[in-house]
Amino acid sequence: MSSRxxxxxxxxxxxxxxxxxxxxxxxxxxxxxxxxxxxxxxxxTIYNTHSLKGLKTHHKKAEELITEAAALINDQLRxxxxxVRRKRKKWERGVHTHDQEREEQGLDELKEKVQDxxxxxxxxxxxxxxxxxxxxxxxxxxxxxxxxxxxxxxxEYEMRMSQRQSQSQTQTQRRRKRRDEDGDEDMExxxxxxxxxxxxxxGERIALTxxxxxxxxxxxxxxxxxxxxxxxxxxxxxxAYIGFKRMxxxxxxxxxxxxxxxxxxxxxxxxxxxxxxxxxxxxxxSDDDLVIDKATISDRCxxxxxxxxxxxxxxxxxxxxxxxxxxxxxxxxxxxxxxxxIRGHGERAVQCPVGxxxxxxxxxDLYLDAILVRKIKRMQxxxxxxxxxxxxxxxxxxxxxxQYIRVQNKGDQGISxxxxxxxxxxxxxxxxxxxxxxxxxxxxxxxxxxxxPSEEDEE
Ligand SMILES: [Zn+2]
Numbered sequence: 001m002s003s004r005x006x007x008x009x010x011x012x013x014x015x016x017x018x019x020x021x022x023x024x025x026x027x028x029x030x031x032x033x034x035x036x037x038x039x040x041x042x043x044x045t046i047y048n049t050h051s052l053k054g055l056k057t058h059h060k061k062a063e064e065l066i067t068e069a070a071a072l073i074n075d076q077l078r079x080x081x082x083x084v085r086r087k088r089k090k091w092e093r094g095v096h097t098h099d100q101e102r103e104e105q106g107l108d109e110l111k112e113k114v115q116d117x118x119x120x121x122x123x124x125x126x127x128x129x130x131x132x133x134x135x136x137x138x139x140x141x142x143x144x145x146x147x148x149x150x151x152x153x154x155x156e157y158e159m160r161m162s163q164r165q166s167q168s169q170t171q172t173q174r175r176r177k178r179r180d181e182d183g184d185e186d187m188e189x190x191x192x193x194x195x196x197x198x199x200x201x202x203g204e205r206i207a208l209t210x211x212x213x214x215x216x217x218x219x220x221x222x223x224x225x226x227x228x229x230x231x232x233x234x235x236x237x238x239x240a241y242i243g244f245k246r247m248x249x250x251x252x253x254x255x256x257x258x259x260x261x262x263x264x265x266x267x268x269x270x271x272x273x274x275x276x277x278x279x280x281x282x283x284x285x286s287d288d289d290l291v292i293d294k295a296t297i298s299d300r301c302x303x304x305x306x307x308x309x310x311x312x313x314x315x316x317x318x319x320x321x322x323x324x325x326x327x328x329x330x331x332x333x334x335x336x337x338x339x340x341x342i343r344g345h346g347e348r349a350v351q352c353p354v355g356x357x358x359x360x361x362x363x364x365d366l367y368l369d370a371i372l373v374r375k376i377k378r379m380q381x382x383x384x385x386x387x388x389x390x391x392x393x394x395x396x397x398x399x400x401x402x403q404y405i406r407v408q409n410k411g412d413q414g415i416s417x418x419x420x421x422x423x424x425x426x427x428x429x430x431x432x433x434x435x436x437x438x439x440x441x442x443x444x445x446x447x448x449x450x451x452x453p454s455e456e457d458e459e
Contacts, residue, residue: 055135070244071247073114074251081111153210153211232264243370313369337362
């Protein structure tokens with residue numbers, strides 16, 4: 001944490017200065033007057049100089065790592081399941097039955113570990129989403145205070161002053177009445193009445209609700225509003241959470257599983273993730289854009305007809321295109337959608353180039369599709385494996401998925417293929433990578449020990 005941030009933390013809790021602070025702040029006193037221009041300028045400065053961009057970058061990174069870890073361990077589990085499935089055929093024929101018990105037990109243990117870890121990663125990604133919302137809330141509340149504190153203080157001051165006015169008028173009337181009754185003049189009272197103001201001589205000071213209190217109140221109100229929402233409301237529309245669910249689903253089911261269930265079914269009414277929902281076939285909402293139709297998966301761009309290098313997928317329809325090709329089409333288009341672009345003209349857009357699709361696509365509707373990258377990699381490995389299998393007995397060879405994992409772990413080295421760009425680690429979205437690759441923690445610190453790797457002990 002930088003020293004600037006530490007200072008801001010201390011400033012936000014002025015009533016409880018920490019012992020470690022070099023200069024303890026004086027006890028908090030509520031303001032007695034509305035802001036003067038200098039106070040407003042200083043509040044503006046706080047807003048303009050404090051940014052939570054760094055925190056948000058860490059959230060992004062955490063979301064990516066959690067999603068990657070969930071995909072990695074579920075890939076491994078599916079690999080192991082496939083290996084045991086192949087071995088079962090041999091065991092049924094009475095071949096190599098000596099390792100049957102050990103293999104089955106190992107698979108059960110791995111499955112339990114992966115399920116438990118996946119559950120914790122799912123909790124983890126929701127925690128990061130909550131953290132990101134809370135950062136947004138802090139910034140929004142500070143902005144609100146910057147814009148509204150002055151008005152709030154002025155109104156409260158006005159109210160207190162008129163209260164005081166009417167009180168002192170009542171007192172004066174009462175005294176006049178008393179004077180009329182006993183005809184006695186009290187000079188002390190006269191003096192007090194002649195000095196109305198915010199700090200009268202009796203020492204009573206107007207105490208207004210200060211900007212830090214307004215900030216705290218605003219944050220707490222917004223927080224309890226957020227926490228009262230259902231899990232579905234909080235996470236099912238969040239891009240990071242959707243990305244996690246998509247990636248996890250792909251790792252758990254591959255290409256032959258059911259489509260990803262509709263987001264409305266992701267949580268029970270009580271908030272916990274619906275158990276086993278990923279195994280439910282989703283036919284009702286099969287036209288939803290979140291469901292990837294198996295039949296449409298192609299490793300070629302519909303514009304260039306070349307193999308994908310960086311597939312970009314539309315948020316509006318289930319179609320994907322090569323990044324450069326679709327962006328070039330959008331840049332060259334005269335059509336615009338929405339009115340929120342530069343100068344209010346809307347963003348450049350182009351009709352989806354896939355025949356029969358009439359969606360208007362702008363650059364903002366596109367994202368780098370990490371899931372499609374995974375699917376295409378699997379297709380390519382499958383093709384490669386089939387080609388190699390012609391020369392050897394497929395039952396004794398490695399599964400295509402095991403090969404895929406091996407290739408992935410090796411990285412780019414040793415692969416002399418046109419589609420080298422496909423072998424880079426999948427990135428969920430088009431995000432800036434702020435943490436240099438060399439600073440990334442080793443895999444072992446992200447993923448729990450899941451026992452022996454799936455490739456080990458291959459026949
Ligand atoms: Zn389309």
